[in-house]
Each structure stands twice: as structure tokens, then as C-alpha cells.
Amino acid sequence: MEDVEESDVDGPVGANASERYAWHFDMLHDDARLKAFCGAFDRLPKTVLQHLAMDVGCGTGILGLSLLRQRPELSKVVAFESDPVLAEVTKANAVKNGLAPKLQVHALRSTAMSFEPGDRAKLLVAEILDAGLLGEDCLGTLRHASDSLLCKDYWAIPASADVFACAVESSMLTTFQTAEAAWWTQKAPGYRADQGDANPHDVALEKLLAAGKARLLTDEFFALSFDFESLPDGHRARKLEVAITRSGRLDAIVFWWYCYMLRGDKVPTMTNAPSSFSKAEAREIDHWRQAVCILPYPRPAVQAGQVVRLVVFHTDEDIWFRVQDELPVGPAELPRASSNLAQLSSSRLWMLSDEEKYRQLQQAMHRAVKSLNKGSPLHTNMQVVDLSDGPFMSFLAFKSLCRYGWNPKSRRMRKMLRMARTPLISLETNEEDLQVAKELFAMHPSCSSLTPGFTRPGAFRHVPKVKHLLGSPCLTPESVSMICGEPFARECEGLPCDSQMWHHWAQVDALRFALKPTAVLLPRSFRLKAVLLSCHDLWRRRQEIQSAWGVDVSAVNRLHPERRNGTPGLPGSPGRPRFPCGLWQVEHAILSDPVTLCQVDLAEDFPDSVRRFPGVMLGSGRPGVHGIATWTEVWFSKVTGWIPTVRIGEAARFQPSPMLQGVLLAKKLAQDTGVWLESFFSAADGSLHVQARWSSGAPF
Template identity: 25%
Template sequence: MINDMPRGEQYGRAIAAAVRQLSKRPDVVAQGGVVALDIGTGSGLLSLMCAQLQGMREIHACEMNDALCAVAREVIASHGSSCCPVKVHSSVSTKLELPAKVDLLFCEVFDAGLLGEHALPTIMHAKKALLKEDGILIPSRATVWGQLVEAPALLERFGVPRPPEGVVMSGALLRGSERYTCETMSSVPHVPLSEPVELVKLDFRNTETLGANLGAWIDPPVEMRATRDGSAHALVYWWELELDEAGSCRINSAPGTGCDSWQQAVRPLVAPEPGAAGVAVRKGDELLLHLRVQVDRFDFVLEDVEGQRTADEPCLLEEATCCPSTKAAKQRPELLLEEEELLRFNDAEHWEVVRCAIDRALASLPSGMPAQVVDISEAPLPMALLLAAGCCERAQRPLDGGVAGMRGETERRAAAALLLDNLSDEGLERVSLLLASPLQVIQVALPAPFPPVDPRHRTGSSAAVPAALVLCEDLVEASGALRSGVLEDLATVWRCCKGQVLLDRQIRVVPEAITLKLTLIESPELERRTRVVERPGGVDVSNVNALSVPVFLGLEESCLQPRRLSLEVEALTLPLGSEDFLKALIVLDAEECRQKTGRPNLLKVRLTATSAGRVHGIQTDFRWPLADEIRDKPVAGRRKMIAGILWPNDGKGCPWVEVGDSIVVSVRYSPARGLVVTPVCVERRQRPSSA
């Protein structure tokens, strides 16, 4: 947000105007100047902008994050005596104790949904307990705007409307853990079905009225007119802050306004389940949007032309209409999923890759040999196990059950309902859902089958010891990064089975290999999202960069718009399905090599520029076998997340490369950190000297 110059400019103008106004008051003059409070100071930017103004006496900056507090103190100290005193308090504002109430209170504690960072209780408490009765509050007001959109893909942020082919998911209610998501709507395929309309105004100066109306449905509801035929899947909403009382300083988070700090909020209008359809509307239809303000969010219920009301949560329907939700929905076990988990479950291309990999692993086994599935994924549901069961059935290979680890009892209940929908009674008897980590599952299920079966109970081809089909479908996370600890889990698989593979049991791992590919990228947007590069109001807060991590992950490619400066280079391939995997890790483990040979053995890879540009990062792409063939198919609305390495924050900035220049990187393995990619140096291509 620091790099958002319009945001900094508007806050700076509003604060300057307030200080000028307050400086004329006799009581402020008598006390020696304006005393201000900055809530959620972060880097200390707004405090420093205020501290440089004439007429200031003292500023209290409040920040609940200890690490940011330390940075704010360092940033403020680096500006020396050119500012009025700024005291940084490591505390939440509701527990802050000041010598006296302040003249000026400013805060920036808003998210894309306006209220998600508890802005309302923060402001209501501060205005009553910390601000003088005639003090000035920034911001002054907020207006929320909304628009109906047709965008089936948005439902995937809240549930699993697009499960893997052949998997029935009606037994459990899978929902997103967040009531709304934050989206850059300019990059999301959607069709507007109404004009933007004003939903609600919030006057932060009148906290008594705000408090009295919390939790109450606003009457009358908001009228929305459909501008075209379609299916309304979601309500997109955004806000405009009026920082000063006159409304001359404003910040607007609407799509396409140039505000970089906030995205737009999206709330589904229907339950995001398989086969979910939006609210059917026709051009000219009048719809009513019922709305209420909660402490940390807005609730919405849409009423169509026939008086039917729809919402993504049954409880909202009951409260707004007294219509009973279905008993089946209430009886189903509910599982809340994080955004990345939803992204994975709705990724049909990923599950097709998994299915193909399982088919290939099963085809490599001797004919008639039964298989037992050992799912060591950390996913909340054993989706890969279900796919393996289907693959065995199609290949007419005996399935000798399976085992998967669950995080907790809630996940186990949902997984049991999922298995009940998809497996036969015989299959259910042979599947074990353990409250266990991947490592514990490995120790239980390898090298001997789990649960143990008396060989006398086996008949025909099933008398053979079943092969272990080890599944690790979430090896590469939806964020694009390698899952933490996953390589060590797979190493444990081979350590458990070492020396016994050929004698007792055959092992197959899915995926059988993983390939790391590297590419130099130029992306000013990546730099802006990960580093401080601007100086709002002339204030330098680049000390914040000390907190930046050397990697990025889970960023949408469509937002970053990276430009490739080199060809994609294959750095290494790890043979996960072979005992050679252990040898490969030893070679990459710099510390182990140092102990054995006296020197580290670093794999070095050279990335040669094919285009001139500034290297902001190195994209890391982990690929399964067959993934290129399947994932290269265009899929409308698919979100592609990318991950990689940022150029080191060494104070010299990101290097410029010409065609032929090379960036050398090292790749090593650490049991604690996994694969670590590090830029080593820039090698310049020799160019003929001018005569």
C-alpha cells in the first residue's frame, strides 16, 4: 500500500487540512500544538507525513504487530529532529492508554470489504475513549457501492461447484472459510447485470447511530434493476472513503480507478455447490437487496421478482424470510476450506493430471497384483484416494483398500461422508481414515500393508502382498510453490522401504517425478507488491524492505503480467518414484556434502537473457509428468498462480540485462526449507569494443 501514491496523497492532504484547522483553536495553541493519534501505523508513513507539518506538537502511533512496531521505530528515528516527537505504542488501540485525549485521530484499517479488519469497533472505541469531543476524525464517512455480476467462476472461491469428474460430493457441505473474497475484477471474466448502485452510507463521526444499527436489516432494502438477461452469481462491492468533512479528499476502491491498495469484495448470492445456478434475471427486472451491517462485514440477501430470496448461507435465508432450510443441508457435515484448498478442489486440469499419473503407475505393476492406496497428501479430503479407487476399477485391478491421514475430527467426518457417496460397502471396510500427519501415515502403512490382513483370508490373485500406491497430489500447492516438508515425507517413504522393496512389496509414487523449471521475469507490478519503491509525500520508509522475504507465491499471473527475459530452463528432475530419489537429495544437500567431502556441492544453473530488461524475479515452475500436455489447454476463467524468487534486496536494485547476459543461480536442498533457489551473480556477455 505504501507504493499507492494517490492513497498517500489523499491522506496527506486530509491530515494537512485538519492540522491547519486545529492549529487555529485557542486551546490547541495553549497546549503548544496539535496532538494526534495514528491507529494501525504500520511503517509509520502517515505519522511521518503528519509530523513534518507546522503546528504539530506530538504524535502517538499505535501498532499491534511487534515486527512492524520495530520497523516503524527505526523508520521514524531515521528522520531525526526534522519532525515533531512520534511515540510508537506496541498495542491494540482498544487497550491503549494516553495521558490525555487527542485533537486529531487518523487511521487506515480497511480491507477490500471495508470492515474486515475490524474498522468499525476500532473507530467506535477510539472516538469515544481517545479523541476529544470536538476533535477531527479521518476518515469521516464511507459509501459502499455494489453491482450484480454473472461470473460462474467466482463461485469456486466459496465452495466446490466443479468437483473432479466422476466424484460425488453431495454428502458433505464444503464451504469457503471467508464470507467474501478480494478480487481484482478487471482480471476476472464477468458480465455486469446491473449498474453500480449505492448500498449504504456509514458516518464514522456518528458512532452511536452506527452501534445502534449493527446487526439490523436495513429497511427499506436496496433496489437493483437488471440491465440485461443473465444469471446473477455474485454481488461485487467496493467503497469510497471521504477523508475530510468537506469530502474534498477521497479514496475509491472501484474497479479501474487506479487505486492499487485495495481490490473489490465479492459475496456469492447462492450456495456454491455442484450444479449451483445463479439467480435468473431478465432485463428490466427489479430486484431487492436486503442488507445489514455487522461488526466485521456486510450480510446480503437478494430477492428476485417472484419474491424468492437467495443467499449463500441458509441462516441468512431463515433470518430474512423465516423460510426453513432443508434438513439435509443441516445434517450434512460441514467443512470450511481455505482459498487455496478451494482453488485446488475446483482445478479440473490438476485432477486430470493426477488421474493420468495414477493410471500410469497402475499400468506398471504386474498383472493381477492388488494395490493399496497410501495417501500422504495434506489435503483436507482424500480426493486422490477416491480417484485411485476409480482408476483401479477401470483397470480391473484389485483394490486392497487404502489409508489417509486427516487433520482433525471435522475433516474425518466430511471425508467419511465423501467416501460413503463414492465407494461400495466392501471398499468402505478397507479404507482407514487416521487422525495422523503424512509422516505418521507413512510409518503406519509402510512397508507392511495397513491394516494388516491375514494371508489366509486372501484368495486368488489377492494372495499376493499388495503394491503400495503412494499418493502425494498436493506436492505442488495451488500457490505454485512446493509444499513445505513434502520432499522429506517422500524421503521417509524410501527410508522405510529401503532393502525390502524387491523382497516384500512394490512401491509406486504419484507423481513419479517432479521437474523444476526456471525463467527470468520482468514485472514492475511484482516489485511494487513486494518492495517499497515509492516515497509518498516525500517520506522514505524503505526500511520496511528489511521485513520482505526472498520469495513470492500465490500471485495471479494475470495481475503481475510478467515478461519473460529468458527461455524456460530445466534445472533438475527429482525421481520421486525410485530409491534414487534419496541419492538425488544427498547430492543437493549442501550441508551433508560438506560433512562428507569437506565442501558444499551446489547445483548451478545459468539463465541467459533472450530479451533486454530488468530482472525483478526468477519464476519457479514445478511440473508433473504429462502436466504440459493437459495444462496447456486453454480454460476460460482459470486463475493461474505463480511463485518464484525475488531479486535480493541488497540496496543495489534489480539488475538490467542485455541479450546474451546470464544470471547464475544455485539450487540446493535443505530438510527444513526444501529446495532453495538463490541468485549467485550476473555474467555479462563480452561485447566487441567500439573502435
């Protein structure tokens, strides 16, 4: 976000280095936000401007520079920005605006500084807010500033904020944090009962409602108020009585905030509320999302007309809700997971809740294991390697191995089993997934002892051995009967969904020496699909910017994702990488039928440098094209067919999905209705690059 003080930018694009500063362009294009701040600057009393001002988490410097430009009587603004790259951008912007002598920039967190009482600031400008208001350590940062950097009677912009909320029913939202109904926890009570960490999650409520994935159960209701000039205690709890307007199951509380920019304001002028609820001016560019708190299981069924008693809590960093009658005794702490469930991201938990997909994968695994057993009642030399992070494909393989040929009646065959090599190897690339794998297998009744001959009522008498490995396995040539995967690699989270497939292909290729001639690959192939997209808001907020509200901020353009990506040095094909985006949370429309951009058989050799794919034409038949969206479909077997990572709804929109699409936006808009695409995979950076041009021949 524009004024986030943290140097590490989280969020959906955190895994993609070139996207690290994309949020700053979102904020700089947000006229409603800048209008709210500039309106407050204009109304500041002159007495406040006779003292020092401070900009905490200054980002590109837009707020401090706007303040100095609008109120030239102000002598100096001290700005803090912990990211040294952004601090240099702020300094460059100050020079461009002729304000360098009046803007003092410190490339560190404000919490690392303290001022003498006579040198303290009278005005604090700090937009260090996230969707849940407090997630950027807003209160902790302001409390330190109040104690160490500001005068006693300081002014803050924004001056205060109110938190409002509504209750919703949404099975989809519950999967962001818990796994109580997931297929893989049916016999793992420790995970099934775990309610996960109660940290808020981001969601675009109106898009969720439009997709039919949530129902409102209440009107908007008031939850909390924060005065940034008289800070509350670090821990508070407040009782609420909420009227239910629609019957359903109370799954979650979605909440948002309204900011009053200047002391004494009666009307909020900055908000992240859904537009249908908003009391403030409508946002021209809708990049803000809301926060959601998942309520713990069991979630109550409520009836229209009923009054539900809630308690809302907050610390310096989090806000959460619970259904309960009384306030807690003593300060409340954010509820935490009781198992390693918290090691899995919300998108990963959501992905693992897709029971239909994993049922298809189980069918494909059954088919694969049966094919390996043809011609022999039992393969004592069978070895299966799971390349996905997390033990979930290993679970499917374990069940198939138990079901087909791992419970022989012959004593001789049982003896051979005890002497056989470990048939199932679950590879993990990080400690987090290794912990999840070991804990989850230990919870499962059939897996709690991973040695042949283990017996338990209701379990398999002879279970295959499973080895969980961190890093690369020691395999002998032609020893592996099957390589499988979902595919999923933690390092590819936050990237376009096809990144998982390119990564998996590279892993398969690295183990090719160990594959038997008859080895099975699961999945076997994948393809990328592409459509033309109309997405004006997304296109606009991703553009480079010269000025905002009269302030030259062009120094930030050096951080634009297109510039940071650079150009793959491929003569004649200056392809562009796509950026990751969950399009279901963005206003968009699909303008064309899908076409296959490329298709890969995983049995093929991984390219040494570049692999080109044939060009394709995308045609919409109507103007208004802003970009191209891509997603993957994966082939496991004939029983599964092509499994897509996202589906298109009847309204020509992408449906909610935990997987991110790859998006390529036009650099210059045109009236053309078609786009010619050529794509090539670069082994150097492990991603697909796209060269596009309008049907008229002009660059896209």
C-alpha cells in the same frame, strides 16, 4: 497492509515468514494513497490541532510522522501498533525525522487502552481498511476509540466511505467458496449443498475480466455508506434495486470503496475501485484488489433490462449481499458453512474444482492399480499410502481399488480380503483435514461403512478398508505398494507452487524403507519451468525505500523480504529465494520462451544438504526484463503427460490459477535481454534458491 493493526499478516504470503511485511512496502510506494492523507492533513482546521491526535494501527509510522511534519503546531501524536517489531520501526523512524519527542508509540492494540475524558484525542488517523473495507475490524476498533479514546466531536481521517459494487457472472469465482459442482461432492450431498462461509474474497476484477473468467452484468451501483465520525450500528441491512445491463447468471457481487478523507469533502481521493470505474485519482501502483461476495446456490439467470432486488448486509467486520426482496427480522449474522467445507481455503476449493486435472489423475491411478495387480487376480497384501492433506487422492485410489480386483466372486478370496491389512491409508498432518476426510468419506455412499462385506444398493459389495491417520503411520519394511499424492500440503499454501513438490519428495524419502521393490510412485517426477518477466509495478513496489512524501522511513528496510530471507551460506553461490505471487492478478508480460530450470525423479534420494542443478540461459530478444517467474509441471504417467500448475495464455500472460508462481526480481535493472540462471535446492529450508546474472555478467 501499511496500517493494519493485526500482528499476524494474512493474505497470499502468510505462510512465508520473510514475506510478512511485504505489504508495507506496497503501501509506502503508493503515492496516490499518501497524497490523499497528506492533502487531508494540510486542510485540517487549526482548532483540531490544538488537541492530541491519535494514529491507530500505525505500521511504520508514516501517517503520524507525515502529520507531525506537515502540521508542526500539533503537540503530540499517540500511535498504536500491536506488532512489536513494527512498533520499534516506528520509533526508529521518529528518531530519524527528529520527531521522537512528539510521537508516543504503544506496542499494543488501541482497544486495550482508555483515556480519561480530559486527555482524549481530537483527531483520529486510521487506515485499517482491507479490500472489503471492514475486514480488519475497522468499525469495532473505531467504536472503541470513539467510546474510550476520543473527544465527542472528534475528526477522523478518512472521514467517511461509500461502498459501490457490480454484479458478475463467473463460474470460477463460485469455486472460491462452494463445491456444488465439484467432482468429489457428486455423492456427498452435505458438501454439495453447503454454501460455505460468506466472508468476502479478494480479487483483481479487471484482470479477471481480461482473462475471460468473468462478465459484468451491471454498471457500478451504490450499496452502503459509512461515517467514521458518527459510527453506524454493528448490524445493518439495506434493500437495493439493481438494473441488469447484460444477460447471464448472477454468480457474485464484486464491491469496492471510495474514501472521503476530510469532513465535508464532496470528492473521494482514496479508493480500491477498478481503474475503469474509479471516481478518484488513478492509482500509480495497482496493489489494491476488490472484494467479492459469492451468492448462494441456486443463482438466478437474469435478463438485460431486468431489475433485481438485493439486500446488502454488514457487521463490524464483513459486508455481504443476497438476492431477496425483504429485509431480515432482527440483526443479521454472517452466513456460515454447514459442514467442514469452511476448513478448506478458497484457493484449495478452487484447486479441487479442476475436474479435467482430477480426471487425468484418476486415469493415472487406474493404470497404477492395474499394474500392481499384474500376475495376481487380487493383491491381499496391497497397501497404498496417500501423503496429501485432504482425502481427495484417497478417493481416487479407493475408486481404482474397487474397480480393479476388489470385488472377487470367490468366497475364499472374499475371506482373504477380510483378513488383509488396511489397503488404503490416508495421512493427514492437521485436525482440519482429518475432519474433512472423515466427514467426506462418511457422506459417500460407497464409503459410509469402511469394512469389507458392506452392501448397499448401487454400491460396491466389497469395499477396501480406509484408515485416516493424523501424523506418521506405523509401517513395516517393504510393505507399501504405492505412495501417492496430488501433491498438496496445507503448510505449503501461500508458498511458490514448487514447495508442494519438495515437501512431497521429503515425505516419500522418509517412507522409502517401507516401499516394496516394485512400489509405484504417483506422481513420479516434477520439473520447474522459468520465463523472463516484465512487471514494472510489481518491481517498483518491492523495492527498499528511503523516504515517502518527505518522511524518512528507511528503518522499515530491515524488514524487507530480501534482508529477512538472509543468504544461504553456500560458498560462491549466494542464491536468492523467490517470493510467491499469483501473477494473473498482477500487470505483467512474459518476454521469453519457457526453459526447464530443474527436474527431479521422486525415486531419487532426498539430498542431505544441497543439490545443484545445471545452469540455463533465458533470452528475451528485447529489453524491459524486471524478473523471472517459475512454476511446476508434474508427471504422473504416460496417460497424463506433464500437468502444469498454471498455463500461459495467448496474450503472453499467466492465466488464472489457484497455485502461486515463484518470482525473482532484479535488484538492478539493465538493458540486457538475457539472464543466466543457476539453481540449487537447500534441504535446510526445503526450497529452491536461484543465482542469476545478466548476460553481460552483471549481478541480476
